[in-house]
Amino acid sequence: MHPIRCATPADARAIAEVQVASWRVAYRDLMSETYLAALSTDRREAAWRDSIARASPEILVAGEPDAVLGWIAFDRSRDPGAPAGTGEIWSLYADPAHWSRGVGRALWAGAHPRLRARGFEAVTLWVLTGNPRARRFYSRLGLAPEPAQVKTFEMGGRTLEEIRYQGAIGSARPLPADEPGAPQRFQPPPRVL
Ligand SMILES: CC(C)(COP(=O)(O)OP(=O)(O)OC[C@H]1O[C@@H](n2cnc3c(N)ncnc32)[C@H](O)[C@@H]1OP(=O)(O)O)[C@@H](O)C(=O)NCCC(=O)NCCS
Numbered sequence: 001m002h003p004i005r006c007a008t009p010a011d012a013r014a015i016a017e018v019q020v021a022s023w024r025v026a027y028r029d030l031m032s033e034t035y036l037a038a039l040s041t042d043r044r045e046a047a048w049r050d051s052i053a054r055a056s057p058e059i060l061v062a063g064e065p066d067a068v069l070g071w072i073a074f075d076r077s078r079d080p081g082a083p084a085g086t087g088e089i090w091s092l093y094a095d096p097a098h099w100s101r102g103v104g105r106a107l108w109a110g111a112h113p114r115l116r117a118r119g120f121e122a123v124t125l126w127v128l129t130g131n132p133r134a135r136r137f138y139s140r141l142g143l144a145p146e147p148a149q150v151k152t153f154e155m156g157g158r159t160l161e162e163i164r165y166q167g168a169i170g171s172a173r174p175l176p177a178d179e180p181g182a183p184q185r186f187q188p189p190p191r192v193l
Helices: 009-026 033-037 041-054 103-117 132-140
Strands: 004-006 058-062 070-076 086-094 122-128 144-155 158-168
Touching (some): 009 070, 086 103
Antiparallel strands (some): 004 058
């Protein structure tokens, strides 16, 4: 089972490194090689350090204190007009070297009870329509795509499309007790910030 803990400022660099590495693999068919090669780890590190200091979004990382195998960031929905009871997974990334080993599921299992504890009744997230691996992952967690919630944007000289997924916090599928990262065995660490 992957340990799940709250991010600290010391994790900011590794969080940025995982994000850049993950983009370069997951989005290689969606974004230009030049754009992906130019992604700045330094800029992302500064942004995540700031987020960790503000504790918004809330960030959990998978891995021992000196390692970050993946991370999940969540908070209130950023969608205009979203009800106060709707939370959003702002981002979720696993190190490509550790994909398909339960890191993503452990992170979701860690975030789920915290979203519920914050009073959210539903959770949404946006995912690129051309990212089948992530879409399959979210479907298996019990989230459903909203075909009417699709938007396009420009990035790296390409037009990209993303779709929103949603699920009820009460009904989003927690992990069975015998799976890695099962919430029953998740012990939230004390917040360090
Ligand atoms: C999407 C993402 C977060 C999923 O994380 P992950 O750690 O690979 O996911 P998990 O390992 O928990 O589950 C994925 C798969 O591993 C399998 N798996 C889970 N635990 C496992 C284990 N212990 N051993 C072997 N396989 C396992 C799952 O059954 C699942 O199978 P599938 O790939 O056939 O669907 C990750 O692939 C990622 O970072 N992708 C790039 C970034 C991205 O797209 N983020 C989402 C943006 S919205």
